[in-house]
Amino acid sequence: MNNVVVENISKSYQKVKALEHISFSIDGGELFGFIGPDGAGKTSLFRILVSLLVPDEGTATVCGFDVVKDYKNIRKIAGYMPGKFSLYQDLTVEENLSFFATIFGTTIQENYHLIKDIYSQIEPFKDRRAGALSGGMKQKLALSCAMIHKPEILFLDEPTTGVDAVSRKEFWEMLHKLKEAGITIIVSTPYMDEASLCDRVALIQAGSILKIGTPSEIIAGFEKPVFAIRSENTHKLINDLEKSPYCERVYPFGQYLHFIPNNNNLGQAELSASIHESHPEAEVFEVKPDIEDCFINLMKEKS
C-alpha cells in the first residue's frame, strides 16, 4: 500500500527553485531515505509533507490525506523531527516530552511502550534542561517527542547531521527497531554512506530527484568500471591521473582515489602499466562502485 504519493510538486522562494516537479511514492512500512547535500530541497519537501508548507504546484498525500486540504489529519498521524533542534531548551527533558504528549491529547504513560527503548537511555537525565544535553541525547529526546503521539509515519529531517560516527550508528540501529514495529520512516541525510541502511533511497540534488531505487539497484545502474588507486604521494597521483589519456574522472575516495576511465573496455593491466611509469609502487585494482560514485556520476551527467 502506498503511504506517501507525491505528484509533480514544485516550490520556489522568490528566485530560488527549491523543488522542481518532484514525483515519487513510498510504501507503508518502508525505511526511505532522501540522500543529498545542503540546498537539495530535502527540508522543503519534508515541510510540505507534514503540512507546514504549501507547494506552488502539484499534489501530495500522506496515508491517503491531502497535505493541503486534510492537514489536520496529517498532523495526527505524522511524527516530525525537524533538522534544527526545536525542543524547548529551558524545559527539562521530561517537561518537553510531557508537553508534546499533552498537545496531542495523550500522556507519557499511555504511549511509554513506544518510546521505551529510546527514552530509557535519557531518562536518568529527565530533570536536566534540554539545552544542556549532549548532541546524541538531544537527538534521542527529539525522536521521543516525535513518537509520543503514536504516529503511523515518521519524518526525520537530517537527524544525523553534525553527529559523530558512533551516535550516527546508534541512531540507525534505533530506526531499524522502529521499522520492525511497522512504522513508515522517511529520513533525509547528507551522508552518502547512510544510503545502504535504507530500503530505498532517492538521490536528490538542486531541487530534482536524480534517481530512486534500492541501494543495490542504483549501484547496478552505474555502468562504468571503477578503479581504486593508491600511491605514496596522493597530490601528485591526482595531478598525473587527471592528465592520463584514459581519464574521464578521478577523485579522492577514502584511502584510495577512484578513477573512472573514458573507455569501458580499459583493462586493469593496461591502466596499471601506464600508472606504474610514474608511480611504480601504486596499487591499482577494480572495485564495485559505491552510492557516492553514483551520485557524483549523476550530478555530472545532469550538469
Next chain:
Amino acid sequence: MNGSELIIKVRNLVKKFGDFTANDHLNFDVYKGEIFGFLGANGAGKTTAMKILCGLSKPTSGEASVAGYDVYHEPNKIKNCIGYMSQKFSLYEDLTVKENIRFFAGIYGMERKEIRIKSQQLIDKLGLTEAADKLIADLPLGWRQKLAFSVAIIHSPKIVFLDEPTSGVDPITRRQFWKQIYEAANEGVTIFLTTHYMDEAEYCDRVSIMVDGRIAALDSPKKLKEQFDAETMNDVFIKLARGGKDN
C-alpha cells in the same frame, strides 16, 4: 608532509571548566605541511583544544605553542599566523566576492597594496572574474567553498584550522575542496581539521582521535587501521569512541 619543522607543540595540556575536564593531558606535535585530522565524538573536547590553539582561550595547565608562539603569552602573534574556516561561518553572504576578500585580508592585517595584488591573483586563479562583483549569496556552493578556503589562506598563514569545513556539502564540491587542501599542504601550509566524514579521515597524513578529553590514538590512518585490526577509519573510530561514550 614536507619536513620535520614543528608547527604545533602540545605538552600535558589541561583545560578544566569547573569540575569538568574538557582536555586531559593532551600531548601531540604537528609538522609543517602536514594534513592533521583532529577527530573525536561530539563533546570529546575537540573545540576546546582548537580554541586554545587559535589563541582564543587559555589552558588551565600544560604547554602549547603554535608556530613557535606560546598560547599563554603570545595569543595575538598566533592569530596573525593562522587561518580559520568553518562550514557554519566563512564568508559574508551580503558582501560581494571582492568585498569579502578585501575584508578578510584587512582583518589579517595585510597592506592595501598587497591586498589589491592578492585579490586580483585570487580572482584570476579561481576563475571568478565575472563573479567578482556578485554577492556571495548568489554564488553556487562549490565556488563559495573554494573562495572560503582561499580567503582563509590569503595571508599565507603557517597553519590553517578547518572546523568541519565540508559538513553538508555535495560530494563533488567536497572533492574539489580536498584537491585545494592537498595543493596548500604541498606548498607547505599545515592543515589542522575536524570532520565527521570518516572517508576524509583517510585523506589525512596523521589522525588523532579524542575520547572523553584524552587523545586515545594518534598515527597515520594506515597504522591506526593495523593497530585496531580495522578495515576503515570508520571502524577504528567506532571501536575507540564507543568504549568511551558516557551517554
